[in-house]
Every structure is written in structure tokens, then in C-alpha cells.
Amino acid sequence: MSNQLFDSIVLGDRLALAKAITLVESENPNHQNEADELVSLALKLNKSSLRIGITGAPGVGKSTFINTLGTWLIKEKHKKVCVLAIDPSSQKNHGSILGDKTRMETLSMLETAYIRPSPAKGTLGGVARKTRESILLCEAAGYDTIIVETLGVGQSEYLADSLVDCLLLLLLPNAGDDLQAIKRGIMELADLIILTKADITEPARLNQAISDVANALQFIPNKFEGHKPSVCKSSINPNETVPAIWADIENFIVFQQSNGNFNSKRIVQKTEWIKEAVKEKLTTDFFNDPNIKKAIDVSLSEWLTGKNSLNALVDAIISKRKI
Template sequence: MNQNSKKSALKENDGIEQPDSISAKSVVQIQHFRKRQPSANELITAILNGDKTALSRAITLVESTNPEHLEKANEVIQGCLPHANKSVRIGITGVPGVGKSTFIEAFGKYLTSLGKKVAVLAVDPSSSISHGSILGDKTRMEELVKDENAFIRPSASGESLGGVARKTRESIMLCEACGFDTILIETVGVGQSETAVHSMVDFFLLLNLAGAGDELQGIKRGIMEMADLIVINKADGDNITKAKLAKTEYNRALHLFPMKNSGWSPTVTTCSAIEKEGIDSVWKIIEEYFHLTKENNYFNTKRANQNQYWLMETINDQLKNNFYNNPEIIQLLEENKKAVSTNEISPFAAAFLLLKKYFK
């Protein structure tokens, strides 16, 4: 018997042909939509009409490092600028594991129940190895993300200072132009990012845990000096007594710090974000702060100083980008890196040569 004529025990039967799950017409429409990029004027008009999709696309433009997107992004920002600055900006930070996402969701839902429109700009840490980010804040805020009066935008921190997204400031303005009256900015965690966030918000809230231990006090000290309110989260179950004790200790510590220019005396409160307890008290304290600072004109003075600060930061950022993207500098920099590593030239002399070449 011819061996080739033997039938294999493994036989694949013809299956039932499956119908197309997506119509060809829909595919063509989606592809056409994706290819077409809206103009700056179209984005501005849509943002001013409260279109969240247009807002997301504009923020993507602003965050892009593509030089071609810079001009269009600036045009969008300029068009939205007259409609911005009509919100309150609240920075929220805390040690990892303190429950920032849970608190922001509970706080955001409470604010929308009061008729507020809330935008959450959450900065996600980027890996120093793969340079990737999880961007999971929308997943963690399941309820808030479905709220019509809320907008959540996670952004990768990239290589910016302490994890603050490079264009968070511009994103705030776009959110304000879209009609969001309360902007919440969540930082990566405890570090240098708090200084940058403090320079772009009106109110700075520090989330803490009860019984965290003295090992964190050195980290907290600088942040506590910037904080307008300290909230002891997870004050529930067996942790209620510890939270009350921590509240007393932090209140004592705050008395050691000098008086703020705002005339506001920072305070401490407790809450349970998961149980949604004490959230209303947090907002009441924030309202008291805004009433005081608007009355004594500190609110407007701080905003004006922040605008000047970000003018200088933007100039520095643009000079840095132009320097490192200059073709002549790219080649010369690599040559000088090798020379510096072999001690042929000092780092300072190499830097002087590079800058002299750049400004020639």
C-alpha cells in the first residue's frame, strides 16, 4: 500500500463560515475619520462647546513632542485663553498607597453632585527603563469616569521634573475653556513634583495615612510647609482611633511653621474615601480658603505670579529643546561626550564650547 495514500488521524473539517462582525462601511468611515485631522479653529470651537473628544485631542497635541504639532497646539491654546482662568485648581498629593485615586473619585463624585464640572489631570509615572506608563487612573476611577460632568486625563510623566507632565499647565487652560470649573491635579507621589504642582494650583492638599511612622517625616516636612490642608485618609474600621491621634499630632506640627502669605492657617481633617465619609468637610474647608484668599486678593496675586513663573519655565524648556534638537549640536555633543569620558576635556570646558557654538 502506498504510504502517501494513508489518511492522517489528524483531520481538519471545514467549519461554518463566520459572518463579518464589523460592516465594511463602518470600517471605511472610521478610517476616514482617523485620517482627517481637525483644524485648530475646529478644535477651539468644539472645546468651547464642551466637546470632551476635542479636548482630549487638543491635550494630545499639546503633549506631543513633534515640532509640527507645536504651532497648532499654540494656536489652540491662544484661542482658548480668553475663556480660561474661570476655575479653581486643586493639587492633590500623598505617599504611595495613601489612596489618592480612591479619594479623588469620591471627592469628584461629591463635587459633581453639587453641580460642579470636574476635570482630573492625573500624572502617571513613566518607567526609567522602558519609558512606558500604565495610565490606569481611568480604570481605578470606575464611577467618576462615567459621570457626564467629569473628565479624566491620565498623562505620562516622561522625563519632566519629578513626574509632573510637561504640559499640565496648558492642559489646565484647555479644561477651563471646555467649561470645567474645578480642576484636580494628582501628582505621581512624594518628591520634587509637588513643587511644580504647587506653582500651578490655587490650593494644595496633602493626603496622609495614620501610623505611617517617623521614617516618612523627613519626606513630608517640605510638603507640609506647602500644604493648605492635610487630610488623614482611611479613617475607618479599626483605624479611626489612629486617624484621630494623627490629626492631633499634625495639628501640633503645623503650629511650628511660619504664617503663610495668604493669611490662611493650614488645618487637618480626617476622611474615609472608600466609605465616602468626611468628603463634605474637606470641600467646606477648601471653600473657606477660597473665600479668604479672594477677599484679601491673594488669590489673584498668586495667579499673576504663577503666570510669570511659567513664562520663564516655558522659555527655559524651549531653549533646552532647541539646543538638543540642533543638528550641529547633536554631532558635537556626541564628540564631546567621548572626550569628557576619556578626560581629554573637562565637562565645564566642553559645555562652554557647545553653548558658544549654539549661540554663534
């Protein structure tokens, strides 16, 4: 069954790809074996691709930028572009996913584009694993440029960086946005910084914002030795801004390949993947163990009545596990 589905994916059958990603995302244990087989087959193919992460605060223009970049890449560079949108807020409401689809209208109508909003259910580690698996399946289907959109909240920038080769941070051209990014330590994760909405920003203000960000970068430790992120601008008109951005992305990738960082980052990511899978299995098995369930119930009353400290209870609970 998996082999047949996999063959269809490789042949470019989008329905087969959608079905496979649904299996990978499924919480149903009956789907796990099949998903596992599909991912192993995709891993073996070892297709080369470029994985780009896009992060930034809600409303900064991520989906609009992806629409512009993706469409340009397909039309000018003959790429096959896949967009995976991870939205941690989608657990509560589905509004933003709907919004993303409409913002990427031009791109979604192209035959060589594939857009998939992923429900960001579960732990960050769980989401990372599912997205990694979806990326591999998309690569097996022949998509050579994978764009991962994440909402810039909580820890999601770290999540995005752990999935891609190049992370783009989108900021609004005003001081508030870059100060926030500095405060939250996000600026140092970026491989490239893009100031959005250049078409509706006064040129003097835009230039000031570009030099403010470039200045701020001087005081931020380099993510990769010998590399400072470039600061670019984007607007709704792709021909004005996208060629320069793409040239910067390509230069960065050549730099990373020439110093070995490209491969070593992917190896670190694969190692993280194994660790996340182990953690997930241990956690699930642990909390499903009836002894543990009982021990947690007992601990609650002991803790509330002050009989035991939390640390002592944790040790007592762990000591009750089967293995």
C-alpha cells in the same frame, strides 16, 4: 481647523477636548502650531475655575478620594469636574493609570466628569507646561473644578503646587507618613492635610494622628501669612468627611481671594509658564545644533583623557552655539 475644533470644545464635545489635549501633549512639531492656537483661544476666554492639587505617597488613597470628592461635588454642588492625573512612573509602566481609572469608576460614569491620565513624558518643566495647557482647555470646555492628581515622589509635589490654587496633601494616619512628609519638606507645601482611610483606622489612633500632624504644623513655616492648614480626615463614605473638607477648601480660597494671593499665585504660575517655554525652546534648539553635537563628541574624549575639566568643557561647548 483650530477654530472649528475650539468651537466644538466650548460646546462641550468631549471627543474634541480629548483631541485637543492629545495635540497639546504631542511631541510632533507639526502639532505644535495648532496646539498653540487652541491654547491662545482658551486663554482669551479667561474662564473662572478652581484648581485643586492632590498629592501623597502611592497607595495613600488619592484616586479613591478624588472619586469620592468629585462625585460629591457633581451631585451636591452641581459642579463640572475634570481630573488630570500626572504619574511620573507611567513612562515605564502603564499599570497605575489603569488602576486610577478603576478607582474612579463612579466618577468616570458621570456625564459632567472628565478624567484624563496624562503621560508625564519629558522634563518636569515640559510636563508642567502640557498640564497647564490641558487645564486651560478643560476650563474652555466648561469644567469649573479641575483636580490634578500627582504621585508624591521626587519633585512632583512642587510641580503640583505650581499648577493649582490649593494643594491637598494626603497622609496615612500613622506616624511614619507624617514624619516622611516633614523630612521631605512636603508638609510646608500643603494648604490642607487629609488623613485617609478613616473608616479602617481605630478612632483613638486617628485622633492621635490628627493631633500629631496639627502639632507638627506649629513648627513649620507658614506657606501663606496668617494661614495654617487644617487637618481633616477622609473615608470611603463621602457624607461623613467630604462636607468638612469642602468647607475648608472654600474657606481657604475665600482667604486667598481676600488677601490677593489667589490672583498673585496665578500670575506667578503664568510667568513660570513663559519661562518654561523659553527654557524648552532654548534647550531643544541648542542640542539640535550640529555644531553643539560635534562639540559634545569632541569634549567626551577631552574629558575622559583628563585634558580638560568639565566646567571648561561646558564653556567650550556653549561657545560653539550658532547665536
